[in-house]
Amino acid sequence: MSLELLQRKELFRQDAFWSGAWRKGNPDLKIEVTNPSNLEILGRVPSLGRKETLEAIQTSLHAFQDWSKRPAKERSILIRTWSDLMKKNREDLAVLMTLEQGKPLAESRGEIDYAASFLEWFAEEGKRVYGDIIPSHRRDTKIEVIKEPVGVCGILTPWNFPSSMITRKVGAALAAGCTVISKPSELTPFSALALAVLAQEAGIPEGVFQVLTGYPEEIANTLIDSSEVRKISFTGSTRVGKLIMERSSKTLKRLSLELGGNAPFLVFDDADLESAVKGAILSKFRNAGQTCVCANRFLIQKGIYNDFVSLFSESVLKLKTGNGLEKDITIGPLISELAVQKVENHVKDALDKGAKLQLGGKRIEPGKLFFSPTVISEVPENSLSMQEEVFGPVAPVYRFESMEEALQVANSTPSGLASYVFTEDYRKMRFLAENIKAGMLGINEGLISTEQVPFGGLKESGFGREGSKYGIQEYLNVKYVCIGGF
Numbered sequence: 001m002s003l004e005l006l007q008r009k010e011l012f013r014q015d016a017f018w019s020g021a022w023r024k025g026n027p028d029l030k031i032e033v034t035n036p037s038n039l040e041i042l043g044r045v046p047s048l049g050r051k052e053t054l055e056a057i058q059t060s061l062h063a064f065q066d067w068s069k070r071p072a073k074e075r076s077i078l079i080r081t082w083s084d085l086m087k088k089n090r091e092d093l094a095v096l097m098t099l100e101q102g103k104p105l106a107e108s109r110g111e112i113d114y115a116a117s118f119l120e121w122f123a124e125e126g127k128r129v130y131g132d133i134i135p136s137h138r139r140d141t142k143i144e145v146i147k148e149p150v151g152v153c154g155i156l157t158p159w160n161f162p163s164s165m166i167t168r169k170v171g172a173a174l175a176a177g178c179t180v181i182s183k184p185s186e187l188t189p190f191s192a193l194a195l196a197v198l199a200q201e202a203g204i205p206e207g208v209f210q211v212l213t214g215y216p217e218e219i220a221n222t223l224i225d226s227s228e229v230r231k232i233s234f235t236g237s238t239r240v241g242k243l244i245m246e247r248s249s250k251t252l253k254r255l256s257l258e259l260g261g262n263a264p265f266l267v268f269d270d271a272d273l274e275s276a277v278k279g280a281i282l283s284k285f286r287n288a289g290q291t292c293v294c295a296n297r298f299l300i301q302k303g304i305y306n307d308f309v310s311l312f313s314e315s316v317l318k319l320k321t322g323n324g325l326e327k328d329i330t331i332g333p334l335i336s337e338l339a340v341q342k343v344e345n346h347v348k349d350a351l352d353k354g355a356k357l358q359l360g361g362k363r364i365e366p367g368k369l370f371f372s373p374t375v376i377s378e379v380p381e382n383s384l385s386m387q388e389e390v391f392g393p394v395a396p397v398y399r400f401e402s403m404e405e406a407l408q409v410a411n412s413t414p415s416g417l418a419s420y421v422f423t424e425d426y427r428k429m430r431f432l433a434e435n436i437k438a439g440m441l442g443i444n445e446g447l448i449s450t451e452q453v454p455f456g457g458l459k460e461s462g463f464g465r466e467g468s469k470y471g472i473q474e475y476l477n478v479k480y481v482c483i484g485g486f
Contacts, residue, residue: 002035003042005095005325010197012096016046016213017196018056018181020206025052031186031213036102036333036369037323045189048214053181053222056210060152060179061228063207068149068177076123079174082202083119086112086167086195093163093194095325100188101162102332102369103287104324115164117451118171118467125472126175136482144481149177150254151230153475154223156216156244157192158236159185159335160290166192168455168466169233169256170209176475178231182211183220187335189213220244227251231475234258235292238415238460256464256474258292258456261417262389264410265295265446266432268403269303271422272444277311279446280395283420285319285373286447288331289393290339293418293440293449297386298397299406305399309377312395313358316373321364331393333369343371343392349384350376350396360393381409389415403428411437416458420446439465 003012015022025046033042046052067075086093094108103111132145153173157165166182173180184192189211196211212219223229224247231254234244238259248255265283267276283295300308324332334340340363347361360374371393379386379396386396386409400406410419419438423429429443439457442448449455454465464474 002040002099006092008089008092011089011092011194012043012190013193013197014043014045015193016048016052016211017193018052018210018212019059031189031215033100033187033189035099036335037325039368042099043190045186045193045213048212049218050222053212053219054226056181056212057152057223057226057228059207060181060210063205064149064152064179067174067179067205067208070177072127072129072175075175075177076126078203079119079123079126079171082199082204083116083123085198085202086116086119089198093191096194097162097188097191098324098332100190101159102324102335104329104332107287108324111161111164114449114451115167118164118167121451121467122171122175122472125172125469128469129176129472129476140484140486142483142486144483146479146481147476148479150475150477151178152228153178153180153231153233154183154220154229155180156183156220156232156234156236157185159187160287160292162188162191163195165235166195168471172466172471173233173475174204174208176472178475179208180210181223181229182209183216183223184211184213186213186215221247224248224253225250230254231256233464233474238462241462254474256466257462258464258466259417259460259462260389260415261292261457261461262296262387262413262415263293263418263420263438264297264299264436265420266406266410266422267298267300267304267308268406268421268423268425268428269301270424271304272424273304273307273311275444276308276422277315279420279422279442279444280312281315281319281446283442283446284395285316285331285393288334288371290335290391292389295395295420295446296390297409298395299400299409300397301406302399302401309358309375309397312397313375316375316395317359319373321370321372331373334371334392335369337369339392340369340371343390343394346385346388346390346392346394347374347376350379353380353383355379355383355396381412387413403431407432407435414460417461418442418448418457
């Protein structure tokens with residue numbers, strides 16, 4: 001099972017899309033893209049660099065002059081058409097994603113729906129970019145506030161959600177009147193290129209949305225260093241986010257940084273046990289644990305601890321690992337050998353420090369990228385899996401006694417992206433909502449992402465918001481106008 005499953009073969013492109021055309025780049029510089037389920041080569045894409053990026057910037061600048069002046073409703077119609085085409089081609093886009101990223105086909109279908117929802121949302125939100133009339137401090141002046149698009153934007157996206165991470169940024173940028181140069185991960189470029197095919201079909205004008213394939217450093221640095229690129233939006237690691245922020249200071253770029261997470265999942269004695277376990281499975285094992293908002297640390301109160309570990313382990317045993325195109329698969333492979341080695345290291349570290357392996361804990365087949373769903377109990381707070389983002393199907397479970405202890409542990413890491421709480425006590429809900437240091441909190445809910453909410457973090461998880469009415473503001477400048485002579 002491979003690319004022959006695609007109904008529309010033209011959605012699979014091995015060229016990059018910039019300067020108004022599909023281009024092959026240097027034929028001697030190609031990147032092989034492999035299927036993580038079987039390690040077979042899916043295809044090859046151009047490895048572009050500074051020269052091509054500079055060309056794309058000029059194309060985006062030229063396109064911006066027209067796109068930014070178009071009525072918001074006109075932009076809205078085109079973006080909405082793009083969304084509709086994603087829905088129409090949902091199955092092909094999902095198959096392509098599973099082939100290059102590995103997630104189960106059901107999850108890929110869900111991501112395509114999620115990705116299309118951002119284009120639909122911002123197509124409408126772009127028509128609601130309102131300014132203000134401010135009462136003047138003088139009789140002879142009038143004061144206005146207007147909002148204008150930032151300009152050319154560079155977006156840098158990861159491999160774990162290769163479609164929705166793009167549309168969540170591009171939908172807002174295009175609706176605001178900006179033009180975009182997209183640099184997808186070199187591990188999963190085909191989903192981005194398929195989006196470019198559909199953007200063309202939707203009538204998105206030349207230069208408004210471009211896709212550059214290649215290794216990140218040269219393309220990203222060219223975008224960051226250019227004074228003509230006015231904004232960078234990045235989703236990825238905290239380490240890289242700090243480098244981008246430092247380098248962007250030379251041109252004082254606008255930045256949106258959605259960085260690493262280390263989400264605590266708190267379950268109190270008064271919680272509904274079955275609901276908590278259901279939420280834990282949803283939050284932890286989606287995309288094989290390779291999500292920035294997935295539960296990373298399970299903090300369970302002592303009275304419910306043993307029952308939670310038992311029922312949670314029973315539920316994890318029902319998960320089925322394998323090729324995402326096969327029937328009933330719920331967990332696919334990890335993205336790379338390095339990812340597997342990191343997970344192995346986290347498991348070993350926890351066990352070396354006295355934790356107990358409940359189930360899993362190992363690679364399923366030598367040389368392959370499948371890792372068994374893992375539950376580890378009695379994990380100490382100083383273990384790697386409690387201090388760092390695991391990014392794999394490993395659930396470390398920690399026992400706490402009081403709410404004060406749970407809050408201290410939950411807030412103890414530098415990250416602050418997502419958190420989860422399960423309790424039936426409304427007073428705890430309100431207290432924790434105000435005192436957990438994270439940009440997002442799910443209470444009695446393990447799946448919190450949707451297009452109409454502000455997605456983003458605190459502390460070293462970055463800044464800026466994506467989705468919702470707040471997301472489009474990241475791509476707008478506020479201008480104050482004072483008119484005298486009245």
